[in-house]
Amino acid sequence: MGYILDSSTSQRRIIHIDCDCFFASVEQLDDPSLTNHPLAVGGASARSVLTTANYPARAFGVRSAMPTWQAKQKCPQLIIKPVRMQRYQEVSKQVMQLLKDHCDQFEQVSIDEAYLDVSHYYQAYGSATDLALWLQSLVAREVGITVSAGVSQNKLLAKLASDWRKPAGVTTISPAKQLEFLQNLPVKKFPGVGPKTQTRLERKGITLCQDVWQTSIESLTFLGNFATRLKQMSIGEDDRPVQTERRRKSVGVEKTLPQNLEDQDSITEVVLGLLPQARQRLAGRPFNHLSVKLKFDDFQVTTATSQCSHFDQEIIAELCRIAWQRQRRPVRLIGLQCQLTQGPIQLPLSW
Amino acid sequence: MKFTVSRDALVSALQLVAGVVERRSTMPVLSNVLLKVEGQQLTLVGTDLEVELVGRVKLIEPAIEGAITVPGKKFVDIAKSLPDDAMISMMKEGDRMVLRSDRSRFNLATLPADEFPASQDMENDLRGAVTLVQKDLRQVMDATAFSMAVSDVRYYLNGMLFEVHNDRLRTVATDGHRLSTADVMARSDVESPVQVIVPRKGVMELSRLIAPSEQEVTVHITQNHIRVDSGDFTFTSKLVDGRFPDYQRVIPQGGENEMVADRQTLRAVLTRASILTNEKFRSVRFIIEDNNLQILANNPEQEEAEENMAVDYQNAPMDVAYNVGYIQDVLGAVEGEQVVFTLDANASTIIRDFDAPERATYVVMPMRL
Numbered sequence: 117m118g119y120i121l122d123s124s125t126s127q128r129r130i131i132h133i134d135c136d137c138f139f140a141s142v143e144q145l146d147d148p149s150l151t152n153h154p155l156a157v158g159g160a161s162a163r164s165v166l167t168t169a170n171y172p173a174r175a176f177g178v179r180s181a182m183p184t185w186q187a188k189q190k191c192p193q194l195i196i197k198p199v200r201m202q203r204y205q206e207v208s209k210q211v212m213q214l215l216k217d218h219c220d221q222f223e224q225v226s227i228d229e230a231y232l233d234v235s236h237y238y239q240a241y242g243s244a245t246d247l248a249l250w251l252q253s254l255v256a257r258e259v260g261i262t263v264s265a266g267v268s269q270n271k272l273l274a275k276l277a278s279d280w281r282k283p284a285g286v287t288t289i290s291p292a293k294q295l296e297f298l299q300n301l302p303v304k305k306f307p308g309v310g311p312k313t314q315t316r317l318e319r320k321g322i323t324l325c326q327d328v329w330q331t332s333i334e335s336l337t338f339l340g341n342f343a344t345r346l347k348q349m350s351i352g353e354d355d356r357p358v359q360t361e362r363r364r365k366s367v368g369v370e371k372t373l374p375q376n377l378e379d380q381d382s383i384t385e386v387v388l389g390l391l392p393q394a395r396q397r398l399a400g401r402p403f404n405h406l407s408v409k410l411k412f413d414d415f416q417v418t419t420a421t422s423q424c425s426h427f428d429q430e431i432i433a434e435l436c437r438i439a440w441q442r443q444r445r446p447v448r449l450i451g452l453q454c455q456l457t458q459g460p461i462q463l464p465l466s467w
Numbered sequence: 468m469k470f471t472v473s474r475d476a477l478v479s480a481l482q483l484v485a486g487v488v489e490r491r492s493t494m495p496v497l498s499n500v501l502l503k504v505e506g507q508q509l510t511l512v513g514t515d516l517e518v519e520l521v522g523r524v525k526l527i528e529p530a531i532e533g534a535i536t537v538p539g540k541k542f543v544d545i546a547k548s549l550p551d552d553a554m555i556s557m558m559k560e561g562d563r564m565v566l567r568s569d570r571s572r573f574n575l576a577t578l579p580a581d582e583f584p585a586s587q588d589m590e591n592d593l594r595g596a597v598t599l600v601q602k603d604l605r606q607v608m609d610a611t612a613f614s615m616a617v618s619d620v621r622y623y624l625n626g627m628l629f630e631v632h633n634d635r636l637r638t639v640a641t642d643g644h645r646l647s648t649a650d651v652m653a654r655s656d657v658e659s660p661v662q663v664i665v666p667r668k669g670v671m672e673l674s675r676l677i678a679p680s681e682q683e684v685t686v687h688i689t690q691n692h693i694r695v696d697s698g699d700f701t702f703t704s705k706l707v708d709g710r711f712p713d714y715q716r717v718i719p720q721g722g723e724n725e726m727v728a729d730r731q732t733l734r735a736v737l738t739r740a741s742i743l744t745n746e747k748f749r750s751v752r753f754i755i756e757d758n759n760l761q762i763l764a765n766n767p768e769q770e771e772a773e774e775n776m777a778v779d780y781q782n783a784p785m786d787v788a789y790n791v792g793y794i795q796d797v798l799g800a801v802e803g804e805q806v807v808f809t810l811d812a813n814a815s816t817i818i819r820d821f822d823a824p825e826r827a828t829y830v831v832m833p834m835r836l
Binding site (some may be wrong): 392402405420422428431435438459460461462463464465466467 | 645
């Protein structure tokens with residue numbers, strides 16, 4: 117599909133694509149017989165929580181992050197599938213590649229979400245909404261899962277829009293309709309308004325966006341810097357760009373061990389074994405901190421970090437010692453991370 | 468227990484030992500100093516279990532023997548704030564230590580002396596002793612201390628290497644990016660070289676204790692401790708249990724690009740240029756060509772400094788960058804009028820005093836911009 121670039125308008129057009137109950141959709145894709153049954157993905161044991169629930173399950177009141185036992189109470193016939201992260205990543209890659217192929221101004225923000233900046237596409241070939249509809253059908257056809265899309269002039273509104281009609285919806289918020297859309301929107305829909313902030317706002321009588329309009333910024337000072345941001349969001353202002361290439365802050369390699377390790381020397385040996393892979397990933401980029409990450413058999417993770425701009429074996433050995441000493445438990449995963457830097461690098465003495 | 472002492476004598480001894488006494492400690496007795504009267508001698512002891520400091524005062528007035536501990540910081544503060552010419556008398560009354568001076572009276576809480584950690588016995592496993600004048604010891608420590616690492620994960624770098632060999636004491640310190648070593652002649656009974664690492668804290672306390680005087684001190688080294696004894700004070704520190712890097716390997720041999728510069732002029736040039744360096748990285752460029760050293764600095768605000776000074780240099784042009792602080796530290800430690808930089812192909816440089824190159828060697832690694 118060919119688009120002609122149009123730089124004549126200053127108004128931005130952003131599409132937010134959000135996969136519908138992604139993990140559950142992938143399970144349904146791999147086993148279509150599950151499709152119309154209440155289905156959730158997560159741990160099956162009493163102490164587990166659900167990561168995702170499909171729409172039939174949501175009809176019973178099942179939600180993501182709900183403890184499994186509670187979900188089972190609400191919906192006894194709920195089918196619970198274990199998490200298969202590798203498979204989800206595979207499907208995610210297919211979806212993201214399709215989107216990237218059709219829009220180079222592309223920013224993936226999580227495994228199942230992405231922003232596209234289509235401001236420069238010539239409108240005569242179709243509105244941004246047409247493009248969103250077309251991408252939606254493309255993903256359904258090529259990958260086999262449904263996505264929802266939001267279309268508006270910035271990332272904030274596009275995201276709020278994609279959430280509006282789920283699943284498989286496309287919602288457009290035009291500049292003219294923007295305040296009307298926001299008016300009755302609960303403030304908890306805004307990024308940064310979690311349960312805590314929500315309660316504090318409620319105490320001030322703020323539940324809807326229009327309540328924020330009525331409140332002066334001075335009365336919001338208890339929110340700190342977030343007050344200004346909330347005020348801006350309440351009128352739909354957001355100038356964050358779609359970041360085409362997210363600047364990587366660190367490069368890491370890790371290895372899940374075939375057997376747990378229980379001594380410092382073998383841990384160090386595994387880290388040293390990761391070096392060629394780390395060097396390859398770095399591709400010569402300078403770094404200024406080095407971290408050793410250990411995951412113990414109880415799934416606790418610890419990281420020991422040192423300033424360091426080269427793979428110093430002595431430093432690596434000390435980091436392994438420090439991290440290992442913290443728990444002294446069998447280790448199931450070992451990782452090495454390098455924090456990238458733009459600044460100059462102090463070269464080390466080599467002894 | 469009872470003794471009387473002049474304020475001056477007490478304060479100078481007390482300040483020696485109070486450096487390691489913490490105001491609050493997990494072990495309450497470590498916040499105290501130990502006072503001990505034996506014959507006509509008052510001994511004061513402070514310790515943090517890593518470093519122990521002992522000070523001694525000759526008593527002139529009649530005294531009653533005994534030992535007790537009192538809160539260290541409070542004792543120092545009281546003694547210091549009394550008039551310069553005051554006489555101070557201390558007497559144990561019940562479980563209190565009462566301090567009297569003219570019309571002032573203080574009674575201090577005490578803890579029994581037997582709760583105070585005992586001094587390390589140095590007689591066993593003595594590895595060697597070396598004797599030298601205080602100012603020489605002070606000199607080799609001051610010449611290298613700034614290169615010690617600060618809380619590096621390689622814990623053995625957070626200290627100073629003392630190496631005794633053939634009537635020579637050498638100190639070495641490195642943080643992995645630069646290295647300093649200094650030598651001084653000393654009388655020793657050591658036949659094969661002895662190397663020990665003194666922890667950073669011990670180095671700091673010791674250099675505070677040593678006066679730049681001609682008075683001699685003896686350094687005793689055992690398996691786990693170092694002790695420096697001057698008669699007036701005794702310093703004892705635990706040693707760092709670790710392997711110091713082979714420092715000889717990082718001193719480049721055979722660099723031929725020698726640059727001789729006036730030390731004070733270069734210091735002034737760097738002080739000015741450093742104002743416009745990036746505060747985080749502190750890099751400055753050295754462009755050396757045809758008897759001229761050009762120093763360039765710039766910062767994230769795009770401000771720039773350029774300095775030029777005459778030097779003695781006729782080799783191939785060099786364009787290298789260093790952390791300006793590292794070079795300034797060296798120029799502050801060297802004493803001669805001129806310094807010589809010896810650069811090798813990798814731009815690592817050795818800096819020495821032009822007139823006394825054997826006294827100290829400084830290695831500074833470059834930065835890659």
